[in-house]
Amino acid sequence: MTQYGFYFNQARCTGCDTCLIACKDWHEYELGTDPADWLNVSCRERGRFPDLSVSFLAQPCYHCMTPLCSVVCPAEAISKREEDGVVIVDRERCREAGRCGIIDEEAMGADFHFGEGESPCHLTCPAHINIPGYIALIAKGRFREALALIRERMPLPGVCGRVCLAPCEAECRRGEVDEAVAIEALKRFVTDNVEEELPSPLPWSSPDTVAIIGSGPAGLAAAYELVRKGYGVTIYEAMPVAGGFLATGIPPHRLPGDVLRRDIDYIRALGVKIETGIRFGDDLDLEGLEKRGFGAVLLAVGTQKGQKPGIPGADLDGTVAATSFMRDFNLGKKMAVGKKVVVIGGGNVALDCARTAVRLGAEEVHLACLECREDMPAEGSEIAHAEEEGIIIHPSLSFTRVLGKDRVSGVECLGVESFSFEEGRLQLKTIEGSEDVLSADTVIFAIGQTVELPRIEGVGTTDKGTIATDPETFATSRTGVFAAGDAVHGPTSVIEAIADGQKAAFYIDRYLQGDVLRVKTDKALKPSDIRVKVPEDIVKQERQKMPVLSPAERAGNFREVALGLTAETAVAEAKRCLNCAGHLCRDVCPYSVPQFGDEARAKMQKCNLCTDRWDQGKKPICVDACPLRALDAGPLEELREKYGDIRDAEGFIYSPQAQPSVIFRPRRRDPHVPG
Secondary structure (H helix, E strand, O other): OOOEEEEEEOOOOOOOOHHHHHHHHHHHHHOOOOOOOOOEEEEEEEOOOOOOEEEEEEEOOOOOOOOHHHHHOOOOOEEEOOOOOOEEEOOOOOOOOOOOOOEOHHHHOOOOOHHHOOOHHHHHOOOOOOHHHHHHHHHOOOHHHHHHHHHOOOOOHHHHHHHOOOHHHHOOHHHHOOOOOOHHHHHHHHHHHOOOOOOOOOOOOOOOEEEEEOOOHHHHHHHHHHHHOOOEEEEEEOOOOOOOHHHHOOOOOOOOHHHHHHHHHHHHHOOOEEEEOOOEOOOEOHHHHHHOOOOEEEEOOOOOEEOOOOOOOOOOEOEEEHHHHHHHHHOOOOOOOOOEEEEEOOOHHHHHHHHHHHHOOOOEEEEEOOOOHHHOOOOHHHHHHHHHOOOEEEOOEEEEEEEEOOEEEEEEEEEEEEEEEEOOEEEEEEOOOOOEEEEOOEEEEOOOEEOOOOOOOOOOEOOOOOEOOOOOOOEOOOOOEEEOOHHHHOOOOHHHHHHHHHHHHHHHHHHHOOOOOOOOOOOOOOHHHOOEOOOOOOOOOOOOOOOEOOHHHHOOOOOOOEOOOOHHHHHHHHOOOOOOOOOHHHHHOOOOOOEEOOOOOOOEEOOOOOHHHHOOOOOOHHHHHOOOOOEEEEEHHHHHHHHOOOOOOOOOOOOOOOOOOEEEEOOOOOOOOOO
16 A cells, blocks of 8 residues: 655745635635644754754654554544545544544533543543543553553553542543442553563753752652653662652552563653662762752652650550661561550551551561541542451551550550641540540551652752742752752652652753743633533443452462453443543544644534645645645655655654654754763
C-alpha cells in the first residue's frame, strides 16, 4: 500500500502561519465549508538570549500507520484508505451513529464546547491522566498503546496501579448505574502485562541542569517531566535505595520491590541520574550544588520523620514511630516485635504496620484509633484484609500513657465519645469509666509525620515545620530553589505528590527559560460541575473483582495480596466505561491533532491531506502556499528518499505505537553536556 505523508523542515519555518491561513481559505471558499482549524503551527523556544533556539512545529493529522483514532471511534467513522494510507473521517457518521459522550451539553450552558469537555474521572485525577482514553484502548485489546497513553502523564504506572487512593473512581459516573469502573486495577493490568523495552536516553536540548533532593513520588515525577523537556536531571537520595517513602514506607505485600524498581528503571533509562546514600545537609548543600552548575534545585524530601504522642512512657524501649518501623523492615533490618503488638492510628500507614507485624510473627496484633469505624481514614479494602488476617481493630479509643518500666508492657486507653481539631489542637471528649489496658510487647505510633530538614540559608519554613513556598509557583524564598510534595503540604497521597512534582517541573522550566513564573489560569471546572445524561439502555453489570490471596496463603510471607485482573476480566471491565466526554479519537491520538468545530453536532474535523487536490496534480494547499518551502507532501518512501528519515525535530515526540507518516528536519542546537 502506498502511504502518503508530510515532510516538515523546522530549519526553514519562521512561524508565519501562511499555511494555516491558506488552509482556512481553501476549505472555506473553494469547498464551501466552515473554516478548517486542524492545522496548527506552535512555537518552541529553548535557552536564553543570545544562546536561544527557536523552532516551529506544524501539527496537522499525522496519518499514522496504525491510527488509534479509528480503533476507538464508537461510530466507526474514521478509517484508513487502502490506496494512499490517508486517514479520513466520514462526517455524516461522526457523532451520529454510536454513542460518543454523555455530557448534557444543554445543562452545561452556552460556553460548553464538546471538544473541550472532560470526563469527571479525568478532571479528578491530580496527575490528569487521560483515563477514558486508556480504558477505551484496553477495551479494544490495545494494551501496549494504553500503557503509552498512561505514561504521557504518569511516571510511576506500576506503583499507582497499586497504592493510588483512586479519587477518580469516586467521581466515576458509572457509579450512578451500578459501581464505578475499576480504574486503578486497569492501570495495574497494563503495566503488569505489557513487556516493555527500556527507552533510550533523551537528548539534552537545554544547557541547564536541575538537582532534585529526594527520590520519592514528587521528586521522580518532577525528574520525569524535566528530562522530557530536555534538561539534565540528577536526583540525590539519602537512603541507600531510590524511591523515598515508596521504597521504605510501604510493605511488599502491597507494593512489591520489583514493581517500584521497574518504574524507576524506566525513569533512569530516559537519562535521569539517581545518586543514593547522599544526605542533604551533611554530604551536600545548596552552595555545593550551585558550584556544580545546577540552574535550579527542587526540594522534595517528603515527611520522613514519624511522630510520637506527648504521653508518659512514649519513649520506652519497645515503642517506635511507624516510619522508623517500616524503614527498618524494608531496608532488611532484623525485626523482633514480640508476641503482642499494638498499633496506634487509623490510616493506611497504621494498617501497613499492623499487617507487617502479623507477617513478622506477632501472635496478637491490635490496631486502635480515635476515629469511629466508619470514619477511619484507611481504605476499606485494607481494613477488610487486616481483619481477615486476624488483626483486632479498636475504633474510638484514646491513649493516656504507655505502661512499663524498662520496656513497654501495655498501653492505657479511654473510650472516645467525640473529638475535633481546633486551630490544630485536639479537642477530645472521653467516656467516663471506660478505662482499659491493652497489653503489648511493641507499640507502634502511626499518628503523623513531619519534615526532617536542616536549616537552609535563605529558605523559609512555616509554623508547621514545612518548607514555605509560593502557593502557585512552588518557589521558595531563595532564588532558583523550589519545593514540592509532602515537604510543603505535609503528608498527602502518592498521586497528589506526583501531581505536585509535575507542577513544580512546569515552573522550574519557566524559570530556566527566563519567563515570568506566574501564569493566567483558566477557571477550572470541578468534577461535580459535569452534568451527564446516563442512557436508559445501559445494562447493569457487576464490577470485576480483584482476585486476592486467601488469608491462609498470606500467613508468614510477604507475597503480594492482590493478584491483578486477567486479560479477559480487564477487557470486560474496560467495556463498562460510559465514555462521558466523548472525543476518544482526540484522547488516544499521540499528537492530539483531531479538532472539533462548532457545528450543531460538533463533528470532528481533521486534515485529509487535501486529497481532492491530488487528482488535479496539485499538492496540499499548505505545501503550495508555504513561501519558504518548509513543507512537502507525497508518498512517504519518496519523501524519505528525498529528505532522509528524520524524526528528532525540536518539540516532536515520535510514537512507535502509532508510527506517524511524517518526517522532520530538526532545528535544534547541539545538547550541552556540562562536565
